[in-house]
Amino acid sequence: MFIGVDLGGTNIAAGLVDAYGKLLHNESIPTYKEREAYDIICDIEKLITKIIDKAGTNKSEIESIGIGIPGLADECTGDVIECVNLNWHNVPLRSILEKKIGVSVYINNDATVAALAEYEAGIMKGVRNGVFITLGTGVGGGIIIDGKVYTGSNGIGSEIGHMIVGENYYNCNCGRNGCLETFSSSTALINYTKKLLQENNEESILNVLSDGNINNIDGKMIFDAAKQGDKLANKAVDRMVKYLSIGIMNIVSIIDPEIFVIGGGLSKAGTFLLEKIQSSVLDNRYFKSFSVGKITIAKLGNEAGIIGAAMLGKNNNID
Structure with a gap:
C-alpha cells in the first residue's frame, strides 16, 4: 500500500x-x-x-x-x-x-x-515514453521516459511552461518573455480575450455571458462562446492552440514521445480543444511525412x- x-x-x-x-x-x-x-x-x-x-x-x-x-x-x-x-x-x-x-x-x-x-493507472498505461501537459493557471509538464519520471539533474527538466515559443506582449512571472504559459494557460487565454474585447469593437457573446463585466470572464466561458461560433472567442482560443502546438513540436524534436496527454482545467473543453490541438500540431510538423505521438485528454481528473x-x-x- x-x-x-x-x-x-x-x-x-x-x-x-x-x-x-x-x-x-x-x-x-x-x-x-x-x-x-x-x-x-x-x-x-x-x-x-x-x-x-x-x-x-x-x-x-x-x-x-x-x-x-x-x-x-x-x-x-x-x-x-x-x-x-x-x-x-x-x-x-x-x-x-x-x-x-x-x-x-x-x-x-x-x-x-x-x-x-x-x-x-490512466491513459498512458502501457506506454514507455509520454508527456503530460497541464493547462491551468500556468502550464505544467510531466515527462515519462522509458517508464521512469524524468525531471533532469536540477529538478526542472519538466518545466514545459517556461519553454520560449514566441514574443509576447507581457513578460512571464519568471522574468522572461515568450514562455509557453504566457500563451497557453487559462490565465493567458483570459488575458488575451480581455485585450481583444478592450481593443476591438467586435460583437461577442462574451459581453452577454459575462454580464457586461470582462472581469467575470473565465476559461470555460471563452470555450463556451467559441463552441457557439463566436469569432472573438475562437480567435483567442486559436492563438492559445497555435503556441501550444509550437511547444509540442519542440518537445517532439527532443523526446519524440509516444503520447501527449492534456490535463488541467482547460482540458475540460474536451473534443473541441483536442481537435484544434491535433490539427495545429499536424500543420506545424517540420517534416510533413513524419508521424507525431498521439495527443489525447487526461483520464484521471x-x-x-x-x-x-x-x-x-x-x-x-x-x-
Whole structure:
C-alpha cells in the first residue's frame, strides 16, 4: 500500500492507493496557506494518520508516502526548493515527515506526479515514453521516459511552461518573455480575450455571458462562446492552440514521445480543444511525412494528484 498527498494552495488531499494505482480511500482538509510551513506539515501528518486509521490498515503496511507540490523539489534531499503558492523556500519536507511518521517520503512537482498517475493507472498505461501537459493557471509538464519520471539533474527538466515559443506582449512571472504559459494557460487565454474585447469593437457573446463585466470572464466561458461560433472567442482560443502546438513540436524534436496527454482545467473543453490541438500540431510538423505521438485528454481528473504522488515510491524503486 502507498499513500499519496496532493498539496495545494487551497486544500491538502491525501489517499491510500494500492500497487496498481487504485485509490482506496481519500480525505482532504483546507491548507490555510498563510501559516508557517511546519504547521502545514503537521496537518499533513495528521491527515495521513487519519487515512491509515479510517482505512483499517497498519502503518507497517505502508511502503512509502509521496507528495506532489505546486513548485520545485530536490528529489535527492526531499527539500521543497521553491513553492510560490505556499511561500515555501528550502523547506526540508521529507526529513520532517519521515521523523514524524517513520515511513519513506518522496516529493515531486504536481504536474510530474499527474503524469505518473496517468502512466500507472490512466491513459498512458502501457506506454514507455509520454508527456503530460497541464493547462491551468500556468502550464505544467510531466515527462515519462522509458517508464521512469524524468525531471533532469536540477529538478526542472519538466518545466514545459517556461519553454520560449514566441514574443509576447507581457513578460512571464519568471522574468522572461515568450514562455509557453504566457500563451497557453487559462490565465493567458483570459488575458488575451480581455485585450481583444478592450481593443476591438467586435460583437461577442462574451459581453452577454459575462454580464457586461470582462472581469467575470473565465476559461470555460471563452470555450463556451467559441463552441457557439463566436469569432472573438475562437480567435483567442486559436492563438492559445497555435503556441501550444509550437511547444509540442519542440518537445517532439527532443523526446519524440509516444503520447501527449492534456490535463488541467482547460482540458475540460474536451473534443473541441483536442481537435484544434491535433490539427495545429499536424500543420506545424517540420517534416510533413513524419508521424507525431498521439495527443489525447487526461483520464484521471482530480484523482491524478493523489494517485501519482502515491506512485512516486514505487517508481523510484524500479530498476
